[in-house]
Amino acid sequence: MSTLTISHYTLKHFNLQAKELMNNYLNVVNVDISDYTFASNYIWLSSSSGFYAIVNNTFCLFILTSGELSMLLPPLGEKAYTYEAMLDCFEIMNAHNSNKNYSKIEYIHENMLEGFVDYLEEGSVIFDMFKDFIIEKKLVDYIYQVDDLIDLKGDSYKSKRNEINKFKKVYENHRVEILDIAKHKEGINNLFNKWVKDRTTYMPKEEVEVFLDGIYFERFAIKRLLNDYASLDVVGMVLYIDEEIKGFTIGERINETTSSVIIEKTDFEVLGCAQFIFREFTKYLKEIYQSHYINVGDDMGFENLKKVKMSYRPYKLVPKYTIYQKQ
Numbered sequence: 001m002s003t004l005t006i007s008h009y010t011l012k013h014f015n016l017q018a019k020e021l022m023n024n025y026l027n028v029v030n031v032d033i034s035d036y037t038f039a040s041n042y043i044w045l046s047s048s049s050g051f052y053a054i055v056n057n058t059f060c061l062f063i064l065t066s067g068e069l070s071m072l073l074p075p076l077g078e079k080a081y082t083y084e085a086m087l088d089c090f091e092i093m094n095a096h097n098s099n100k101n102y103s104k105i106e107y108i109h110e111n112m113l114e115g116f117v118d119y120l121e122e123g124s125v126i127f128d129m130f131k132d133f134i135i136e137k138k139l140v141d142y143i144y145q146v147d148d149l150i151d152l153k154g155d156s157y158k159s160k161r162n163e164i165n166k167f168k169k170v171y172e173n174h175r176v177e178i179l180d181i182a183k184h185k186e187g188i189n190n191l192f193n194k195w196v197k198d199r200t201t202y203m204p205k206e207e208v209e210v211f212l213d214g215i216y217f218e219r220f221a222i223k224r225l226l227n228d229y230a231s232l233d234v235v236g237m238v239l240y241i242d243e244e245i246k247g248f249t250i251g252e253r254i255n256e257t258t259s260s261v262i263i264e265k266t267d268f269e270v271l272g273c274a275q276f277i278f279r280e281f282t283k284y285l286k287e288i289y290q291s292h293y294i295n296v297g298d299d300m301g302f303e304n305l306k307k308v309k310m311s312y313r314p315y316k317l318v319p320k321y322t323i324y325q326k327q
Contacts, residue, residue: 004051004064006096011062014042014050016231022052025059025076032258033141033318034297035107039232039252040262041072043221055092056085062093068102069093074112074323082112090325100325106138108321134324139298140317142309143258146291149282149312156313160275167272171241176280179236179248181229187245188238191265192222198268222263225250234262237284239277246270247277251285259291 004011012018019038026036034040041050041061051062051069058075070093075085086105093103113135152161168174177184196215200208225232232252239247247266253259261281266273285291293315299306 004096006069006092009053009055009092011051011053011092014045014052014061016042016228018052019231022059022061022076028078029076029109029112030255031109031111032143032254032293032295033107033109033320034254034260034262034295035073035320036076036109037252037254037260039225039234040260042228042232043225043262044217045072046220053092055088057081058085060085060089062089068098069096070102071105072107074105074108079112086323094325100327103325105323106320108135108323110319110321113321132326134326136322136324137319138322139301140319141295141298142312142314143293143295143316143318144312145315146282146286146294148315149279149294150286152279160279160312163272163275164279167270167276170272171270174239174241174246174276176277177238177240178284179229179238179250181226184238184245184248185226188222188226188248191245191248191267192219195265195268202268225263235284235288237277237281239266239273239280241270241273247273249277249281251281253285253289253291254295257291258293258295259285259289260295260297262297 002013019042022038026038029036045063049064050072051064053060053062055075058077058081060075061071061073062069063072071089075082075089077085089105090103094100097103148157152164196212196219200211203211225234229236234250234252236248236250238245247264247270249261249264251259251261261278264274264278264281266277282294285294295318296309298320299309
């Protein structure tokens with residue numbers, strides 16, 4: 001199935017051929033949320049689940065899950081068109097779905113809610129929107145100042161500095177290299193397999209099944225990221241210890257001031273490894289993109305991931321919203 005026809009709209013498969021078109025619309029939006037790039041959506045969508053269409057002069061990205069249609073992003077384009085495009089997209093989803101409950105628009109930046117609500121009250125979680133829709137605050141993106149992550153000044157970063165210094169002292173034979181797919185792909189896959197094995201070894205048994213379900217999608221995303229690396233405008237770094245890859249990270253530029261870290265994996269048993277490569281990659285992103293800020297995405301609702309991301313003292317937390325229909 002190469003297209004999906006709903007009413008008078010034809011939804012095309014979201015593939016590499018959509019990259020240039022989507023980027024043109026993303027340049028108009030210019031927000032700092034990590035979800036608003038081609039690569040961040042492409043790697044997580046299988047070849048059969050992502051669809052897109054131009055609706056009311058906006059780029060609209062849909063996902064088909066178990067036969068039901070929803071949107072991963074709000075319509076992308078000039079603000080003058082997005083409000084009507086959202087209404088049109090709900091009509092498209094409703095025409096296809098078995099129930100209106102499945103129709104929703106996710107990962108909406110608050111700047112794109114204009115037209116639906118006049119203002120968002122600070123601290124509020126759910127907002128009634130006219131008589132037909134509800135807006136719910138979901139996750140937040142963690143954004144840091146680049147120089148804070150590089151300098152690690154002050155008592156709040158003392159533990160990070162200590163972990164990095166211990167790493168460099170214990171593992172003197174370490175080095176970082178800019179990611180080269182031909183050279184590093186096999187080592188990256190080996191590290192990921194080891195990471196999964198180590199995590200399940202130390203994880204409570206009742207959590208393993210849920211973890212492995214999630215890993216299925218992450219493994220697919222990494223595979224797609226590596227296979228299409230040269231086409232995705234992303235950059236990466238690997239960390240060697242004694243000629244073995246012990247860490248890798250991949251990121252990209254979101255806009256003129258902000259870059260993101262799409263994925264990072266390090267050897268669970270090498271203390272300080274994660275802190276070291278994160279700092280080195282931040283330096284690299286600043287060097288090649290002149291970025292002032294680094295976005296490391298959201299915490300997916302995991303408390304342990306939230307603690308890690310908060311420990312780096314984010315400069316700001318950017319909320320992301322979901323729009324539902326009232327029944």
